[in-house]
Amino acid sequence: MKPSLKRRLWHQITGMLVPVWLILGIVSVVLYRGSSFGPWLMVHLLLLGALSTAILVWSQHFADSLLKNTAPGGRYWLGVRLTVHTIGAALVMIGITGAWWHVVLTGGILVGLNAVVHATILVRQLRGALPARFAPLVRYYIAAAGCLVVGVTLGIWMAHPVSSAAGDYYDRLYIAHIGLNLLGWVGLTVIGTVALLLPTVLRSRVLSTTRAAARPTLLTLLAGLVVLGAGAYADSRIITAAGVLLYLIGFARVLAELAGHVRRSPAVSYSGWSIIVALAWFALCAVGFGAVVVTAASWADAAAGLKTLVPYFAVGFGGQIMIGALSFLIPVVLGGGPRASKATARELDRAGLFRVSVVNGALVLTLLPVPDVVAAALWAVLLTTLAAFIVLMVRALRVNRKNRTPPGAQLPPLVRDVVESPAPPPARRTNMLVAAAATLALTLAVGVALEPSNTSLASGPGATGHTTTVDVTMIDTRFSPDTIDVPVGDTLVITLLNADGMLHDLVLDNNVESGSVEPKATTTVDVGMITADLNGWCSLGGHRLLGMLLTVNAIGADSAASADSNADAMHSDASASADIDPMAAPGSDFVAREARLAPAASANVHTSTMTVSNTETEVAPGVTQMLWTYNKTAPGPTLHGAVGDVFEITFVNAGTVGHSLDFHAGALAPDKPMQTIDPGKEVTYRFTATRSGIWMYHCSTMPMSVHIANGMFGAVIIDPPGLPAVDSEYVLVQSEFYLGRQGEEGDPVKVQTQLPDLLTFNGYANQYGAAPLIARVGERVRIWVLDAGPNVGSSFHVVGGQFDTVFSEGEYLLRDGGSTGTGGAQTLALAPAQGGFVELTFTEAGTYPFVSHVMSDAEKGARGLILVTD
Numbered sequence: 001m002k003p004s005l006k007r008r009l010w011h012q013i014t015g016m017l018v019p020v021w022l023i024l025g026i027v028s029v030v031l032y033r034g035s036s037f038g039p040w041l042m043v044h045l046l047l048l049g050a051l052s053t054a055i056l057v058w059s060q061h062f063a064d065s066l067l068k069n070t071a072p073g074g075r076y077w078l079g080v081r082l083t084v085h086t087i088g089a090a091l092v093m094i095g096i097t098g099a100w101w102h103v104v105l106t107g108g109i110l111v112g113l114n115a116v117v118h119a120t121i122l123v124r125q126l127r128g129a130l131p132a133r134f135a136p137l138v139r140y141y142i143a144a145a146g147c148l149v150v151g152v153t154l155g156i157w158m159a160h161p162v163s164s165a166a167g168d169y170y171d172r173l174y175i176a177h178i179g180l181n182l183l184g185w186v187g188l189t190v191i192g193t194v195a196l197l198l199p200t201v202l203r204s205r206v207l208s209t210t211r212a213a214a215r216p217t218l219l220t221l222l223a224g225l226v227v228l229g230a231g232a233y234a235d236s237r238i239i240t241a242a243g244v245l246l247y248l249i250g251f252a253r254v255l256a257e258l259a260g261h262v263r264r265s266p267a268v269s270y271s272g273w274s275i276i277v278a279l280a281w282f283a284l285c286a287v288g289f290g291a292v293v294v295t296a297a298s299w300a301d302a303a304a305g306l307k308t309l310v311p312y313f314a315v316g317f318g319g320q321i322m323i324g325a326l327s328f329l330i331p332v333v334l335g336g337g338p339r340a341s342k343a344t345a346r347e348l349d350r351a352g353l354f355r356v357s358v359v360n361g362a363l364v365l366t367l368l369p370v371p372d373v374v375a376a377a378l379w380a381v382l383l384t385t386l387a388a389f390i391v392l393m394v395r396a397l398r399v400n401r402k403n404r405t406p407p408g409a410q411l412p413p414l415v416r417d418v419v420e421s422p423a424p425p426p427a428r429r430t431n432m433l434v435a436a437a438a439t440l441a442l443t444l445a446v447g448v449a450l451e452p453s454n455t456s457l458a459s460g461p462g463a464t465g466h467t468t469t470v471d472v473t474m475i476d477t478r479f480s481p482d483t484i485d486v487p488v489g490d491t492l493v494i495t496l497l498n499a500d501g502m503l504h505d506l507v508l509d510n511n512v513e514s515g516s517v518e519p520k521a522t523t524t525v526d527v528g529m530i531t532a533d534l535n536g537w538c539s540l541g542g543h544r545l546l547g548m549l550l551t552v553n554a555i556g557a558d559s560a561a562s563a564d565s566n567a568d569a570m571h572s573d574a575s576a577s578a579d580i581d582p583m584a585a586p587g588s589d590f591v592a593r594e595a596r597l598a599p600a601a602s603a604n605v606h607t608s609t610m611t612v613s614n615t616e617t618e619v620a621p622g623v624t625q626m627l628w629t630y631n632k633t634a635p636g637p638t639l640h641g642a643v644g645d646v647f648e649i650t651f652v653n654a655g656t657v658g659h660s661l662d663f664h665a666g667a668l669a670p671d672k673p674m675q676t677i678d679p680g681k682e683v684t685y686r687f688t689a690t691r692s693g694i695w696m697y698h699c700s701t702m703p704m705s706v707h708i709a710n711g712m713f714g715a716v717i718i719d720p721p722g723l724p725a726v727d728s729e730y731v732l733v734q735s736e737f738y739l740g741r742q743g744e745e746g747d748p749v750k751v752q753t754q755l756p757d758l759l760t761f762n763g764y765a766n767q768y769g770a771a772p773l774i775a776r777v778g779e780r781v782r783i784w785v786l787d788a789g790p791n792v793g794s795s796f797h798v799v800g801g802q803f804d805t806v807f808s809e810g811e812y813l814l815r816d817g818g819s820t821g822t823g824g825a826q827t828l829a830l831a832p833a834q835g836g837f838v839e840l841t842f843t844e845a846g847t848y849p850f851v852s853h854v855m856s857d858a859e860k861g862a863r864g865l866i867l868v869t870d
Contacts, residue, residue: 002099017086018326019390020047026387043314048089048111051318052148055189056082056118058329059141062193063122066138071121081475084114093156099520101159108156112149115185119145134210139218143369147184147225151177170298170499175240176232178306182313183247183286190282190321191221191254194275198258201272203272204265211257220250237293237302246288248283249651255283269345270352274324277360281316285309300480304471315382316363319441320356323389327352336404343403347396353429358385365440372467374447378546381443413624467491468530472506472550474517475499477543479506479536479550488556492527501678503656504543506550508536513729516540516656519679530554538587541657542706542748580739581710582758582765582861584621592771593633593762597729597784600640600719607648610636612655612699617711619737620758620765620861626745627711628655628699634711634763635733635788636697639665642719645689652682658701661685664833665695665716676701692720693810694731694784694835705790706748709738709756711763713788715835720731720807726839727779732761732796734852734862754791759852760863766800768850768864775842775868777835783838783850789832796828798866801840803828808836828854842868 025045060078064070071078091107094100119142126138154177158170195212199205211217224247231239258279267273288309296302310645331344362382366375448465468490473480474497486492498517506514506525514525527534536550537543615629630636639647651661658676671684698704699712715733737758738750750757758765775781782805787794802824806814813836817823830840842848845857848866851858 007752017053017082018050019393021045021053021388025050026383028351032325034048041097044089044093044096045285046314047181047318048092049086051080051186051322052085052089054113054322055144055186056085058146058193058325059189060118060331061329062196063125063138063141066132066134066196067125068132069125069129071125073121077121081114081117082284084850088114088232096159104159105156108152112152115145115148115152118151132335134196136215136218137195137210137212140188140212140418143218143222144185144188144192147180147188150229151180151185154180164359171303172232172235172806174303175293175299175306178310179228179232179240179244179289179401180225182310183244183289186318187247187251187282187286188218188221189441191251192218193325194258194279194321195254197325197328198272198275199261199265201269201275201516202261202265202267204261210254212254217250217253220253221247224248224250235299237296237299241290242295244286244293248286248290251283251286255279269328269348270356271324271328273352273356274320274327277356278317278319278321278324281312281320281363285313285317288312289429296482300352300473300475304473304480307471308358312363314521315386318362319386319464320359323386326393330393331400334397334400336400340403344396344400347399348392350392351388352434354432354439355385355388357433357824358382358439361436361440362443365444369466369468371442371447371465372469373450374444377443377447377450378440381439401786408474415796460716467493469493469495471497472540473497474504474506474548477538477546477548479538479548481809482549483551483553485553485555486530488530488554490530492530492552494525494527495522496525497522500542501681502658503679504538504542504548505540505724506536508534508550508552510534513539527552530557532557540745541701542703542751543657545703545706545748545752580620580757582859583769584766586618586764586767586770590770591785594650594762595730595762595768595773597638597717597731598640600642600645600717600760604641604644605646605648607650608637608639609650610661611652612659612712614655615711617763619739619760619763619769622756623739624743625710625737625739626743628657628659628660628707628745629711630714634713635735636712636714638714638731639697639716640719641689641717643689643692643721645718647687647689647716649685650682651677651685653677653679655679659699659707660701661711662700663687663695663697663716665689665691665693665697665718667691670700672822674700689716689718691810692718693807694718694786694837696786696788696833696835698788703748703751705751706746708788708790709736709751710746715784715786715788715823717784720762724783728773728775729782729784731784731786732850732864733763733786733788734759734761734794734796735763736790736792751790756792756860759792759857759860761864765861766863768866770864772847772867774849775866777842777845777868777870780839780841781866782837784835784837785828785830786828786835791832792857793832793854794828794830794862796830796838797826797851797853798838798840799849799851800846801848801850801866802826803838803840805839806836807838809834842866844868845870 025042028041028045060071088107088110091103092111095103095107122138124140128134129135154173158173158177191212195210196206224243227246228240228243231237231243262276267276289306292305292309293302296305327348330348331341334344335341359382362378368377468486470484472494491588496506496514496517498519498521501519503516503518505516508527510528512525512527514523517523530552531554533554534552538548571630610630613629613632615627615632616624617627617634618624627634641647653659657680658678660674660676662674663685667690668687673683675683677683695716695718697714697716699707701707713735715730715731737760738746739757740747761768785796804817804824806825806828808828814825828836845868848868850864850866852862
């Protein structure tokens with residue numbers, strides 16, 4: 001036997017869950033008012049918390065009443081279900097807040113399973129009930145629970161890192177998630193309830209049945225939701241919008257019937273007014289849903305547009321329908337006799353017309369182009385007015401206790417036995433409307449007075465005092481939208497969401513920068529007052545060259561001013577190259593990169609890990625750049641083996657943007673091993689060296705030139721069969737630097753000019769002038785050379801030396817002096833990504849410079865020394 005609770009005590013306990021969620025929602029707005037996370041948390045505390053709790057309680061209550069068949073387990077098991085839902089909802093919000101997907105998964109499973117149980121119990125009740133004219137309305141609750149199951153499943157998948165990095169797939173999930181939860185779970189429940197509840201509140205008689213109870217109405221609504229979800233799945237915004245339209249057709253049938261009740265019996269209490277305006281907001285938001293989806297240029301734009309609608313769904317519709325319904329139902333379920341019921345209803349109806357007018361007036365005003373501070377003030381007044389219900393509910397509970405009819409004299413309260421408080425007289429209505437208008441006017445005045453543009457000279461002449469706020473998503477190495485229209489004089493604030501799996505930023509040519517934005521993070525960029533057109537771009541990873549550009553159109557600006565403002569929009573901001581001297585000697589603590597080639601390992605299988613990281617590296621005396629490196633060096637580590645050896649490389653991206661790895665030494669399909677991987681990911685690259693030579697490896701992520709120029713290259717040496725031993729063997733990798741700002745990444749715009757600031761051997765200008773290579777007279781020296789580019793060729797030459805052996809791109813051009821034994825060569829000519837080796841013997845002690853004989857390149861740092869001793 002299950003424990004039982006008295007009816008009044010039960011409703012007092014469960015009724016407190018809704019106010020707790022409401023209070024948490026208001027607290028979240030205060031704590032996160034400056035964060036883009038705040039609206040998400042507020043909406044979920046209201047919809048998943050307060051409104052869903054109310055739906056679980058009251059849909060069960062109405063099902064029991066309509067079917068005259070109590071649910072299995074009664075109030076006890078409903079309490080268990082409420083507990084499970086509360087825990088699940090809390091876990092979802094905690095998991096999202098902390099980015100703990102497994103917590104979100106656990107919470108979502110609890111919420112979803114709870115909805116399945118709820119629907120199952122309702123189905124059992126419906127099957128076991130006697131025929132009743134309003135029984136079909138219970139089907140709405142069953143269908144709504146099914147929508148919640150699917151909606152929660154989509155929400156769980158949205159929270160998974162894989163989905164959030166999957167381009168417009170995430171946006172399509174979001175739109176289906178919103179549709180099934182708001183139009184399905186909440187919307188269907190409300191439609192099935194207000195079809196009977198609103199006429200009851202208005203004291204308007206329902207003669208036979210309702211249009212909502214007719215089977216075609218629910219089928220039309222469900223068909224609309226199915227089409228909506230199918231459109232998102234099929235990647236068709238037109239189909240999705242068609243689903244919303246079909247849903248609206250079904251909803252219009254119910255609204256038309258309810259409008260007749262309102263005409264016959266106008267609302268005279270807070271509950272009636274609140275329910276009516278909530279339905280109006282629901283209809284407007286549903287129309288807006290379809291309009292946003294069908295007119296958007298992309299799924300990302302559609303999702304961004306819906307995010308602006310969701311607060312109006314949540315507050316205008318969800319908040320008001322819930323509070324309006326509870327204001328009517330609380331006196332019913334508490335009972336206590338006619339005196340207690342009327343006193344409780346009067347308390348909950350206190351200042352009803354004033355509250356409805358303030359809330360809805362403020363909502364309408366926030367839709368207008370008002371300054372941010374004014375909008376914030378309106379939302380504060382709006383939410384405070386809604387929160388007044390919590391205070392009134394506590395007062396109503398006290399009033400009910402004081403006015404209850406003694407036991408034995410109380411009659412069971414029925415819905416129609418509740419005598420509502422009489423309509424306020426016309427004079428009192430007028431006073432409340434005037435007070436509401438005065439409250440809104442005072443709010444506007446305070447907001448305008450606090451608006452920074454009215455108190456600061458920083459706004460400058462021509463300022464409108466209005467702020468245009470735009471949501472921009474960074475996804476697939478693009479800004480979406482990539483064009484923003486802003487009236488001249490407006491302050492522009494951009495909310496940036498990075499939906500990619502790598503770092504991005506936004507740099508505007510008025511010197512405003514967002515800073516780096518982590519994957520899945522959001523930041524706000526105050527662009528300032530718009531006086532002319534602006535250009536923006538992502539400055540990271542060469543993304544600008546890939547088309548990651550943003551245009552701000554100043555509507556009404558003088559065309560000449562805009563042209564002057566943007567004349568140098570693509571200028572280079574690099575400054576590290578201004579005063580460099582590639583021939584300068586490094587500091588006394590400088591340690592050159594070891595150029596001597598290590599012997600190949602005896603094993604036939606070479607395993608290693610290559611980790612990409614951002615490493616600030618000195619590339620010339622006093623000049624540092626933030627290079628993208630393999631294992632913290634540029635060039636990366638040199639791999640050495642023989643023909644037939646197997647190389648197995650674990651490639652780890654610990655950087656901040658997407659990177660890849662392309663080994664020229666391996667012949668294999670590039671699709672998987674050479675794919676770009678996001679930060680935090682890894683891939684295994686395995687190849688067999690089937691041909692000899694010095695082979696380049698590099699990042700092949702676009703723009704490839706930028707990635708190579710910023711340090712992502714290295715060499716693999718595969719010895720030709722029968723390669724004789726020598727006394728000294730070195731490896732030199734020539735590369736180019738296109739310097740960005742000191743300590744920052746290279747300049748991608750300079751890369752496109754193919755005019756490098758520095759050319760180096762092994763990543764540092766003239767380093768072997770300070771730390772010469774070593775050789776002895778009469779010893780044979782082999783020097784492997786690779787030109788890593790990305791743009792400039794090389795002509796390797798040793799001043800004072802002559803090559804008797806030249807090996808280039810897998811073939812000997814000269815070997816041991818050629819056929820005569822007296823032949824020689826003076827250079828090894830290499831195009832970018834080509835390599836080879838030279839061999840020579842020094843006959844005299846001395847210092848022998850080596851250079852790229854493209855002499856201007858040698859003067860930019862492509863030089864070094866070989867110190868030859870007896």
